[in-house]
Amino acid sequence: MDKQNNALLETKNLVKSYPSSIGVTTVLDSINFVAHEGNFIAVVGRSGSGKTTFLNMLAGLDTPTHGDVFIKGRNLSDMNDSEITNMRRHMVGFVFQSFGLLPLLSAYENVELPLRISGYSSQERSSLTNQALETVGLEKRSSHRPFELSGGEQKRVAIARAIVGKPPLILADEPTGELDSNNSKSIFGLFKEVVNNQKITIIAVTHDSTLLSMADDVMELQTGKLEPVENIGLRFR
Ligand SMILES: Nc1ncnc2c1ncn2[C@@H]1O[C@H](COP(=O)(O)OP(=O)(O)OP(=O)(O)O)[C@@H](O)[C@H]1O
Numbered sequence: 001m002d003k004q005n006n007a008l009l010e011t012k013n014l015v016k017s018y019p020s021s022i023g024v025t026t027v028l029d030s031i032n033f034v035a036h037e038g039n040f041i042a043v044v045g046r047s048g049s050g051k052t053t054f055l056n057m058l059a060g061l062d063t064p065t066h067g068d069v070f071i072k073g074r075n076l077s078d079m080n081d082s083e084i085t086n087m088r089r090h091m092v093g094f095v096f097q098s099f100g101l102l103p104l105l106s107a108y109e110n111v112e113l114p115l116r117i118s119g120y121s122s123q124e125r126s127s128l129t130n131q132a133l134e135t136v137g138l139e140k141r142s143s144h145r146p147f148e149l150s151g152g153e154q155k156r157v158a159i160a161r162a163i164v165g166k167p168p169l170i171l172a173d174e175p176t177g178e179l180d181s182n183n184s185k186s187i188f189g190l191f192k193e194v195v196n197n198q199k200i201t202i203i204a205v206t207h208d209s210t211l212l213s214m215a216d217d218v219m220e221l222q223t224g225k226l227e228p229v230e231n232i233g234l235r236f237r
């Protein structure tokens with residue numbers, strides 16, 4: 001079968017540009033990208049190279065200036081707002097660079113929230129939420145609110161929230177930015193496990209050499225282009 005038709009996620013000539021006082025800044029310059037079921041892809045690039053912009057486009061959180069994003073063959077630009085929201089709810093777990101936790105909710109409630117929105121029963125919610133908190137090693141912190149957690153713990157809550165509904169696609173923006181190397185390793189191990197066992201696709205922005213070595217492919221964003229990186233071990237040690 002043609003692999004292209006099997007893509008979980010695909011971009012065609014994806015362009016994002018912003019008007020600025022010095023003219024138009026093109027952050028993403030005609031990017032053609034394909035990810036299949038069970039791919040674990042790391043994205044690197046210097047600060048401001050467009051990594052967050054790229055993930056936002058993939059999740060339908062932002063709209064392209066030109067070009068298209070397809071999820072399971074469906075063009076996001078053919079979907080209305082509620083279809084995009086629905087797609088995101090069922091298909092995508094997003095780990096935001098800035099956590100995005102709700103301050104008044106406990107760790108448990110933050111992780112449980114996407115399940116509530118998706119209409120899971122209370123029994124399913126409790127079992128999945130406890131499982132996700134255990135996976136990130138936070139079962140003893142479940143009643144803490146975000147301000148009662150360390151930066152790394154908040155990040156782990158954000159990861160638990162992204163994985164709790166076992167979505168087919170996880171988009172993670174610097175998922176281990178605040179974690180020490182042991183915690184980073186266990187998060188990467190978890191990513192690798194869900195990729196292998198549940199055929200989940202992960203696209204993670206990172207500079208962490210441990211994650212880079214675990215990824216199937218490493219891509220670099222540079223001057224608007226996304227290219228595969230060879231010899232990653234030599235460049236990002
Ligand atoms: N709404 C906006 N209007 C204008 N320019 C923007 C907007 N959002 C992002 N940019 C610009 O797009 C570029 C890419 O930003 P982006 O946040 O994607 O970078 P990044 O690679 O994620 O950087 P970092 O590693 O620091 O998180 C930056 O130069 C930024 O200033």
Ligand SMILES: [Mg+2]
Pocket residue numbers: 051052053097173
């Ligand atoms: Mg960013």
